[in-house]
Amino acid sequence: MTDLTMWLEATAGLSAAGGVGYAKVRAPHAYWALVGLPATLVRFGFSYRPTMDVCGLTVRPSGLRAFVTRNLSRREVQPVPPKIRRVRGTSTGLRVTLRLPAGLEPADVAAASERLRHAWGVHSVTVRETKPGFVELRMTGYDVLRRVRMPRRAVPHDMIVPVALRDDGTAFERDYCKAPMALTLGANGSGKSMYQRNLIKGLARLPVALAGIDCKRGVEQSAYGPRLSALVTTPDDAASLLAVLVAEMEDHGIRTAQPVPDSGGPGRDVRASERGDGLPVAPEAHRSPRLPGRPSPALRPQ
Numbered sequence: 001m002t003d004l005t006m007w008l009e010a011t012a013g014l015s016a017a018g019g020v021g022y023a024k025v026r027a028p029h030a031y032w033a034l035v036g037l038p039a040t041l042v043r044f045g046f047s048y049r050p051t052m053d054v055c056g057l058t059v060r061p062s063g064l065r066a067f068v069t070r071n072l073s074r075r076e077v078q079p080v081p082p083k084i085r086r087v088r089g090t091s092t093g094l095r096v097t098l099r100l101p102a103g104l105e106p107a108d109v110a111a112a113s114e115r116l117r118h119a120w121g122v123h124s125v126t127v128r129e130t131k132p133g134f135v136e137l138r139m140t141g142y143d144v145l146r147r148v149r150m151p152r153r154a155v156p157h158d159m160i161v162p163v164a165l166r167d168d169g170t171a172f173e174r175d176y177c178k179a180p181m182a183l184t185l186g187a188n189g190s191g192k193s194m195y196q197r198n199l200i201k202g203l204a205r206l207p208v209a210l211a212g213i214d215c216k217r218g219v220e221q222s223a224y225g226p227r228l229s230a231l232v233t234t235p236d237d238a239a240s241l242l243a244v245l246v247a248e249m250e251d252h253g254i255r256t257a258q259p260v261p262d263s264g265g266p267g268r269d270v271r272a273s274e275r276g277d278g279l280p281v282a283p284e285a286h287r288s289p290r291l292p293g294r295p296s297p298a299l300r301p302q
Helices: 002-026 028-054 063-071 106-111 113-120 192-203 222-227 235-251
Strands: 083-089 093-099 124-131 134-140 160-165 171-175 211-213 230-232
Touching (some): 028 093, 028 113, 106 124, 113 124, 160 192, 222 230, 230 235
Antiparallel strands (some): 093 134
C-alpha cells in the first residue's frame, strides 16, 4: 500500500510538472496567470530595493531624512530608491507606478530596463512617463507578439481604431481626430496588408463611409467588398469615384484656394469669397464636375 501511494504521488507530481511545462509553451496566457504572475510578484517584492541599488537607480537621502534615520531610528542610512505607488497585475504582465526621487529622470530608468528584466525574470520591461515625476514599468511575462491577442477594451470608438498590438501588451490606436490623413509605407512582409485589414475591420464598425481604390484590379481589397461603401478597380471607375468624393466635400462646404490665371499674371492665387458659414467657396468654373456617362458609386455608411 505504501509503494502504491508513493507511485501515485510521483505520477501526480510528474503530471503536474508536465502540465506546467506544456502550458508555458502552448498556453502562455494561462501559465502567466497561474504561475508566472505570483512568482514575479514575490520576486519583485523581495528584491526591489537591492535591485534598484545595483542598477544605479537610487539617490542619497536628504539631510533631514539622514539625520532622523541616524539619530532617532538608530538605523544605517541607505540610498533612496523610487517609491512604489501602485502595483497591478495584468493578463500579459505587471505594471508598477514609481515616484522618482529628486535626481532621477525617466531616461535613467529606461537605460536600466534590460537589467531590470533579467533581475525580475520577465520577458521585457518598458518604461513610460505618465506625468512629471512618475513613470510606469510595463513588464510582460511572455512574448505577446508570438500569438497576438488584442485587449478586450480595445474597441473602435470616436474615430479611434485599434489596429495593432505593441510589445508591451498595449494596443496601438489610429486616431483620425488627431491625424486624419496618413501614408503607410513598408517593405515586403512588414505588415502593411495586416494593418490595412485591421483598419478596415475597425472602421466598418463605425458610422462612416469607406471607399476603396484598388490599383491592383481587386487583388488587395476585393475581400473587403462587403465592408466597403464603394470599391473601384479600374482607372475610369477611380476617376468617377474621386469626382463623387470631391463633389461630396464641396456639398459640405469644404473648399481650398486654387491658383487660377487671370489678367494680373499667370498662377496668381485667387481665393473665392466666403459663404455664410465662413468657409471659402471655389469659383464655379473650377469645381470638379461629375464625369458623364458613368453612374456615381453609392456611398453608404456601414
